[in-house]
Structure formats: structure tokens, C-alpha cells
Amino acid sequence: MSSVSVSRVLLVLITVSVFWVLVKLGFWQLARAEYKHQWQATLAERQQQAPLDYQQLLTLIKPNKPADITPETALLTGYRLSVKATPLQQPLLLLDNQVYQGQVGYLAYQIFEVTAENPWILVELGFIPAGNDRQELPALAAISAGQYELTGRVYQKLANPLSDELHPEIHADKPIRFQNINIPALALLLKHDIATAVLQPDNVPQHSLPQPWVPIPLSAQKHQGYALQWFTMAAVFLGLMGWIAYKQYRNDTRR
Incomplete structure (x- = not known):
């Protein structure tokens, strides 16, 4: 086979392979967009x-299968929950590296008990900005002792495959700063079972912090936009390779 024939074959193989990958990525983004539409409808x-009661929530949580490794469709995110619960004398918890309306800070949580026999539940207090000095944690008072009727949404998080460790920073008389919502690891740290779903109450007692709600980090519209980008890249690449093939053909015919 001549060098000209080899170069033509290579050009065709490269064109088909790259074009196929770009188009496949576009269709994958469209599939994700459709899935996000369905997930949004499920949440609505x-x-x-x-609202569920606490026993109903615990029944929905699959035993021996942590919520952070289940697929999105198995998560309990979006269900409403109504419980009577008591805040415990446990340190406040601050989820690190959160951003709300351009501010960097923390999501604050407090541990509550529903009944002595059941797992504790993690209750979100809201977003609190971080100060300029990372060594200084924000001042936030825990909800005082007493029984409260809490009603709101629950959510669960999928595990980040790159980083899902709790990484707690523990200091006496200070909140625990941690890096990821890993409830099984938190339960081991606090030496007590904790339900693998977080409650975001409609009204947090004694606090009025903003409560971000982002159950779908990347919207269907974003996926559709990415699909258009992949299809555009495929079309541009195909046009470019066609132009290169045409120039090569013209050069060969002149020899």
C-alpha cells in the first residue's frame, strides 16, 4: 500500500473515530437532560x-445500604418530613467550602433526637458566611434545649467518588468542621446511629439563616446546552477534516 493510501486511510479512521465520540457525548448530554426533567418532576x-412521620422515613431508608452510594432515583431528596425532636448536647457541625450568592462559608447542622430508641437526625440550620481568618469559626448559637415540631424537606447526597471522607476537625468547645456529608462516618464519630437523611426545616427555631436548596446541581437546560456544544464541535470537526481531505485530493491529482 502506498504512502498516499495509508494517509487517506488514517485520515478516514481519525475522522470517523473523533466524530463518533463527539456525537456520542452530545447524545449522552441529551439523555442526562431528559433524566433531569424526570427527576425534577419527581421532586415536584x-x-x-x-409529610412523612419519622418511622415512615426510617422505613424508606434501605437497611445496610448507605444512602450516599445509591443512585439518584433511590434518594429520599424532596420528601417532606414532620417530627417532634429535641436538640442534643452535641457540637454544632459546619460543612466546609459552601458557596451561597457569591459568599464562601458553611452549612450549619445540629443533631436532634426524635426518640431514645431511634437514630438521631441531622437538622440543617442554614448557611453562615466564613470570616477572613480560617482559624476562626463563625459564632453560632445552638438551638436551646426543648422539644420542637420540625417540618420541612429532607435530602440525601450522592457520594463524591473523588472525595467522600468526613475529615472532621475537632476542637474543644467549638463546632466540628467537616468536608463531606458522610453520615455513616459521622455516626461512628459520635458513637450513635444517625438517619442517613438530612432535614431542612421550613422554619428553624431561633435562627433565620438562608437555606440553599439545590437538589439538582446541573439543570436539564445546562445539559442541553452542553449537547449543542458537542454537536457543534462534531460538525466543525467534520467540516475541517472534509476540507483537509479535499486539499489532499487536489494535491494528489496535480502530481
Whole structure:
């Protein structure tokens, strides 16, 4: 086979391979967009349902299968929950590296007990900005002792495959700063079972912190935009390779 024939074959193989990959990525983004549409509809449907009680929530949580490794469709995110619960004398918890409306800070949590026999539940207090000095944690008072009726949304997080460790920073008489919502690891740290779902109450007692709600980090519209980008890249690449092939053909015919 001549060198000209080899170069033509290589050009065709490269063109087909790269074009196929770009188009496949575009269709993958469209599939993700459709899935996000369905997931948004599921969340909206759950918001219209009557609130669960705590026993119903625990029943929905699959035993021996941590929520952070289940697929999104198995998560309990979006269900409403109504409980009577008591804040415990445990340190406040600060989830690090959170951003809300351009501010960097923490999501604050407090541990509550529903009944002595059941797992504790993690209750989100809201977002609190970080100070300029990372060594200084923000001042935030824990909800005082007493029984409170809490009603709100629950959520669970999928594990980040690159980083899902708790990485707690423990200091006496200070909140625990941690890096990822890893409830099984938190339960080991606090030596007590904790339900693998977080409650975000509609009204947090004694606090009025903002409560970000981002159950779908990347919207269907974003995926559709990315799909358009991949398809555009495929078309541009195909046009470019066609132009290169045409120039090569013209050069060969002149020899």
C-alpha cells in the first residue's frame, strides 16, 4: 500500500473515530437532560405529598445500604418530613467550602433526637458566611434545649467518588468542621446511629439563616446546552477534516 493510501486511510479512521465520540457525548448530554426533567418532576410530586412521620422515613431508608452510594432515583431528596425532636448536647457541625450568592462559608447542622430508641437526625440550620481568618469559626448559637415540631424537606447526597471522607476537625468547645456529608462516618464519630437523611426545616427555631436548596446541581437546560456544544464541535470537526481531505485530493491529482 502506498504512502498516499495509508494517509487517506488514517485520515478516514481519525475522522470517523473523533466524530463518533463527539456525537456520542452530545447524545449522552441529551439523555442526562431528559433524566433531569424526570427527576425534577419527581421532586415536584414529592413536595405535594403529605409529610412523612419519622418511622415512615426510617422505613424508606434501605437497611445496610448507605444512602450516599445509591443512585439518584433511590434518594429520599424532596420528601417532606414532620417530627417532634429535641436538640442534643452535641457540637454544632459546619460543612466546609459552601458557596451561597457569591459568599464562601458553611452549612450549619445540629443533631436532634426524635426518640431514645431511634437514630438521631441531622437538622440543617442554614448557611453562615466564613470570616477572613480560617482559624476562626463563625459564632453560632445552638438551638436551646426543648422539644420542637420540625417540618420541612429532607435530602440525601450522592457520594463524591473523588472525595467522600468526613475529615472532621475537632476542637474543644467549638463546632466540628467537616468536608463531606458522610453520615455513616459521622455516626461512628459520635458513637450513635444517625438517619442517613438530612432535614431542612421550613422554619428553624431561633435562627433565620438562608437555606440553599439545590437538589439538582446541573439543570436539564445546562445539559442541553452542553449537547449543542458537542454537536457543534462534531460538525466543525467534520467540516475541517472534509476540507483537509479535499486539499489532499487536489494535491494528489496535480502530481
